[in-house]
Amino acid sequence: MAGPGLWFSLLLAAALAGRAAALWPWPQYIQTSESHYAIFPYNFQFRYHASSAAQPGCSVLDEAFQRYRDLLFSSSWWQPPERTRKQHAPEKSSLVILVSTPGCNELPSLESGENYTLTINDDHCFLLSETVWGALRGLETFSQLVWRSPEGTFFINKTEIEDFPRFPHRGLLLDTSRHYLPLTSILDTLDVMAYNKFNVFHWHLVDDSSFPYDSFTFPELTRKGSYDPATHIYTAQDVKEVIEYARLRGIRVLAEFDTPGHTLSWGPGAPGLLTPCYSGSHPTGTFGPVNPILNSTYEFMSAFFLEVSSVFPDFYLHLGGDEVDFTCWKSNPDIQSFMKKQGFGNDFKQLESFYVQTLLNIVSAYDKGYVVWQEVFDNKVKVRPDTIIQVWREETPVRYTKEMELITGAGFRALLSAPWYLNHIAYGPDWREVYMVEPLDFKGSPQQKALVIGGEACMWGEYVDSTNLAPRLWPRAGAVAERLWSSELVTSVDFAFKRLTRFRCELLRRGVQAQPLSVGYCEQEFEET
């Protein structure tokens, strides 16, 4: 063994000896030693360096300092240490943060740098980053490095970490349509995402089952399309709260409004929007996808997405475009004659493309970028070259690795989700398969590989609501988080198992209902409230 492999295994050995073994996800470069420093809750502070671009008043960091103080020391003594007892280890009384570029009030974006350097040695206890987002990642790492002796003293080992994410888009999808998730479930999930260095919350807001997004342009959508318009909705205030809560944790909110399929819940509140299905020459009273042949449809979409574009500040919107069922379109005589007029023949994919292209033009006009599910690519819809394609199907029409090859080969950016459908459960340690996925394991040039901007763990909601969301997500989604953050060399499942086991205990300590990986125990178990 030589080269990076050797270098890496040496690091593993060193790290396993020390407390750094609890780190999740594993940093890009780390050096630790056995020598350590004491930390005392009564006087420890996070401080801004005098030449930092971020200074007191920086909302993102001020709040993060408070958060990490609580996470580190919440359940511990705040009294000064007894003077009589001799401390062998030197003390660190602050972590000094230096952010080199300003930007405390902005939103994280796909381009945001998240790199940081953490130095804990005799001279320094220092966190350096380009952006506040990098500082957030560094604070999380710092919090994972601090450990506690059996006597209750906090320590941190001498450590040098240089860290940055492998992929810029590390997402988690929640589905609030199949089951409504209370705001607290969403906010709690954002907290745990930050612990895992996820940075995109893909919010699959609406679908066939319900329309909980409270639109101010079209209030009837929620009034008629939500499970319960009094309780099972997200108001404008709720959405703002989610976005700000996410921002403070360096997480983008990527809203998905999936069309033209998966839209049954839109129908009751938007008469004329969905395609009436026919049986012979009579409408059956049931409805299919969005009706793509009416001008009124596009007027509606223009107004609706104008609202959405302003409510969700992220540059990207997710426009869905998956699983369009053609049977209803086929049954409808008006659609048949439209198809004939357009020269589409019997190719309903062309009709779908027609719809999607018109929609994309609308959204582009609002200065938004977009993400779509892979069918949009599979069905050869003409899309802007900067479109992001999300791969979700494991085997059809081709295996997902082939799909990644095709998409990047066509020059589009790709997001991988196919092997990361966490709603699919099985007996045993299924996080291993999730972990062993290599997103760039497909045939393609370096240019193609560079087009893979990341991936997402998906938690679809058919069988998931607030009763089982947290244990089903954590720590399984952690496996995806490390795959997307850490170096491609970090592939040892055994090493991951050890760290993830400890990390899940740390999650329990932080109050997260994370389920066990195997037999065993945590010092602090989850207690029902």
Place this chain on the structure above:
Amino acid sequence: MEHRGLGLLALLAALAPCCCAAPGPTLWPMPLSVKTSPRLLVLSRENFSIYHDPSSTAGPSCSLLQEAFRRYYDYIFDFNKSRLNPAKHNSAAELKQLLVSVVLESECDLYPSITSDESYTLAVEGPVAFLKANRVWGVLRGLETFSQLIYQDSYGTFTVNESNIIDSPRFPHRGILIDTARHFLPIKTILKTLDAMAFNKFNVLHWHIVDDQSFPYQSVAFPELSNKGSYSLSHVYTPNDVRTVIEYARLRGIRVIPEFDSPGHTQSWGKGQKNLLTPCYNGPKQSGTFGPINPILNSTYCFLSQFFKEVSTMFPDQFVHLGGDEVEFTCWESNPEVIAFMKKAGFGRDFQRLQSFYIQKLLGIVSTLNKGAIVWQEVFDDHAKLNPGTVVQVWKNEMYHVTQAAVTAAGFPVILSAPWYLDWISYGQDWRNYYKVDPLDFDGSQEQKKLVIGGEACLWGEYVDATNLTPRLWPRASAVGERLWSQQNIKDIEDAYDRLTIHRCRMTRRGIAAEPLFTGYCNF
């Protein structure tokens, strides 16, 4: 991105997003006989009460019933949608009282047992409803049913249809197995599970309390067992904890059957009890590892006598579960003293006979303590000689019908668990498979079928702890609950789906984080 493969179900749910049909009573598990009339009665928190009928053999001195009255009053009024009761909007008659009558000796201060009578009748008419049962155990089941009859109409009024219900369970042993050795479960989690069990008319908590991984049971006679064998000193059940669980269960008509599995599955015992486990050999030398309990030493049986004496006083139930499953013979085979013993005893190389030798001695010990024994099926499969009445629990999924037939043909009572290993999770609605099982679906005479005393849903703990136990258990175990309580002909699975969907919402309302069956929502 997701609906593929769900087909019609998905479509139906999508077309009718409302999970909660018109308000009405939803019973789970379905009683033996239900007659409901369209005549409605209304109740109010202020005017309604549950009380003892003057004719009852139980009265206010029966704390089991007093507590149950209060509990169910709360379930009916506090855990429902907290809307204000509007002024009476219709002329419906009012239900003012539920009078509870115990006919025979109440058994108020006893523990429930395998022979406890759980039958009851419920007559709901205005202004007074009557719940009648032979024993308090039937009252508890009847109160649960009564609470399930009451619903809030769309104005928020508490409403109940006039009804007549006659009910008794199909099987007397309806259990849930929890495993506190692979992962420790805090007492709170166990008590919560007992609550949910009562909502589903389960009556046995099979407490698989220790195993290879840890020994959380704090023994008075052998404190080192948990001192050395538990995960940590805070991962321990003290005698007080155990008493808390037993009393909490008793108040809900639930038996607590402890399992101390041996001779296999005992690695954790070895840490606190020297010379109990068999030393394994590597050639002529001890390897430093240990196997099952050492069956050839007198000291072993001395220990077991003392230990099970304590267990039999700590746990009041008539039965103790002795395990006896999955004994690994390699260590015994490696040990020269064991081999010598085998030769002397004339067992040859048949280690099943050694295992049976052990089990028979253990069964002897337990029967002198006047306890009945339950064992896993291997004990029967390996031809150990069993006392009549020893209960055999069938857990191996392969050909379990054949095992059931064999065990009952030999005249032993059977508990069925094989199709109900709830720790085996998969995507989708696996509760349907649990529901479709019929425990008497095997070849055998009427007499044989009578020997099936019930079943248990098992939630082994390899991947389960307090974080995920509740949503993994409920409402999946509810499917088993109805199968064991309701009559054989209650098997319309779509009707079960509709009722169970609402029943799971009722459980969540009562504080049990029961997971959803499918897309939808709870209307509260």
